[in-house]
Structure formats: structure tokens, C-alpha cells
């Protein structure tokens with residue numbers, strides 16, 4: 502499915518899409534947060550890009566770990582440590598590998614979600630990135646168990662993530678800055694759930 506070279510290409514693509522969507526994500530954060538989500542993530546992934554050339558001979562886990570460390574140190578806010586921890590935990594489950602398959606990817610998703618929950622102490626239904634990540638992961642596992650190919654597994658994840666983003670419009674934020682708004686957060690989609698969905702779509706488009 503993916504070797505280091507392909508992972509590095511994917512990270513360049515993810516960086517491009519996050520940069521393209523930076524204003525959109527920041528506008529979403531303006532409605533229920535502090536207008537920085539897209540700008541911060543774009544800054545982080547731009548910095549990740551500068552580290553990628555030196556990682557070409559490294560294993561998958563080294564690339565994921567470095568990405569996580571750069572995100573923690575450059576994105577800031579809530580989502581920097583959350584995304585950063587997700588990438589670092591993802592690296593830890595594929596230690597020493599220079600190629601991964603869809604099974605490894607599902608393990609990566611489990612670890613990433615575990616990392617976000619370890620850091621942010623949120624569960625599903627609190628209007629966070631987890632409301633896209635968890636249903637996407639469940640849908641991908643189901644598609645994989647049903648014998649679907651990589652392309653279909655990833656598409657199932659994207660569809661579930663999109664639905665998760667829609668769902669965040671209907672609920673009250675109880676974590677992060679958006680929770681200060683209480684009921685007024687209803688009607689707005691969560692920026693973090695949206696950025697995760699954009700990230701997963703970029704991955705899915707490559708298979």
C-alpha cells in the first residue's frame with residue numbers, strides 16, 4: 502500500500518490541501534472558536550514539508566514521528582498537540598516498517614484516535630475532531646472486514662467522516678473553546694472534524 506516515498510508524497514499533498522483550505526477552516530473556527538485553526542495547521546504542515554527531504558531514507562515510523570513532533574511545536578492551540586500526538590502514536594504502531602498495508606493503516610487510525618483521547622480527554626459527541634475520526638475508523642474497519650479493497654475501504658472512511666462533520670452541526674460543543682458558546686455552537690460544523698476529513702480525503706484520493 503504505502504512505502505516511505507509514497508508517505509512523503511502524501512504528506513506534501515496533505516500540506517497542499519490544508520494550505521488550500523486554510524481560510525475555510527479558519528472561517529469555521531471564527532464562528533465557534535478563535536479564528537486560527539486553518540492558519541495554525543497550514544503553518545505546521547508547511548514546516549513539516551521542510552523536514553521531508555531529509556526523511557527519504559527513513560522508516561515509516563520515523564516520518565510519522567517527526568511529523569507529529571513538528572506539528573506539536575509549530576501548530577499550537579488545542580489542535581497542535583492533538584494532531585501531533587496522533588501522528589506520534591501512529592508512528593509507534595508501525596515501528597521499524599518501511600512499507601505498510603491497509604491493516605497497518607487501520608492500526609494507525611486506532612493509535613491516532615487513542616492519542617487524541619489521551620491528550621484531550623474527549624469522547625464521541627462532544628463536537629470535536631473525534632466525531633469524524635471515530636466513525637471513519639469504524640466504517641473502514643467494517644469495509645475491510647467485508648473484504649473490500651483499499652480504495653473502497655478509504656472511500657467508506659471518507660463518507661463516514663463527512664457524515665460525522667454534518668453531525669457536529671447538530672450538537673453542543675463540550676470541549677475546547679467552542680464549549681464557551683454552549684447552545685450557540687449548534688448549527689456550526691466543527692473545524693477539527695472538518696480538517697481531519699480533508700486530510701482523510703487527501704489520503705483516499707491517492708489510492
Ligand SMILES: Nc1ncnc2c1ncn2[C@@H]1O[C@H](COP(=O)(O)OP(=O)(O)OP(=O)(O)O)[C@@H](O)[C@H]1O
Nearest residue numbers: 538578579580621623629630676677678692693694
Ligand atoms: N479535547 C479535545 N479533544 C479533541 N479535539 C479537540 C479538543 N479540543 C479541541 N479539539 C479540536 O480542536 C479544534 C480547534 O483547533 P484549534 O487549532 O482552533 O485550536 P484552539 O484554537 O486552541 O481550539 P480550542 O480553543 O477549541 O481548544 C476543534 O474544532 C476540535 O475539533
Ligand SMILES: [Mg+2]
Nearest residue numbers: 534535537538
Ligand atoms: Mg481555534
